[in-house]
Amino acid sequence: EVQLVESGGGLVQPGGTLRLSCAASGFKFNNYWMHWARQAPGKGLEWVANIKEDGSEKNYVDSVKGRFIISRDNAKNSLYLQMNNLRAEDTAVYYCVSSPRVAVPECWGQGTLVTVSS
């Protein structure tokens, strides 16, 4: 059974940093693209970033370019999102998503809440 468990969310001040982690199990992690998506309170879904199976390609939504970094450790079956210079508009539940092909985000974790506020 596929399991994706996010951690690392919490309350942070504007301008602060946070690192999210996603522990994956139940599938061949190094054969999958991985994504981060987010959902602000009461709002719709927004794709944030993705990373290729071997980490050689990374893509970001424009609003986080230069501030967020996606990475993975295939030896640890783990996905990460380093979030720097956080803004109030980054407040959201962040989801880790596995994807057998880049355009098929298939399984979603339960999410971790990030709140950016002073």
Place this chain on the structure above:
Amino acid sequence: EIVLTQSPGTLSLSPGERATLSCRASQSVSSSYLAWYRQKPGQAPRLLIYDTRNRATGIPDRFSGSASGTDFTLTISRLEPEDFAVYYCQKDGRTFGQGTKLEIK
């Protein structure tokens, strides 16, 4: 950048009825990489349809997807109580539509 516009914003129907949800792309699309998700309150989204018309694992055949040009459609043939939720379309694993809320009439 492609923008996806979903309609209607809210759809009010009764169990057993047929639901038709629309997702329109702002420009001509060269691929069929369109997915549909259902999100129940307090839960993560669940993939229903990928590549425009393929049902994801475990999704019943009352769900179907189709396309005509830049218009994509999710059809639910007979609504079950668990189908009343918010539905999102997504293109190329990136851009999401704003969602359609399917509520009980």
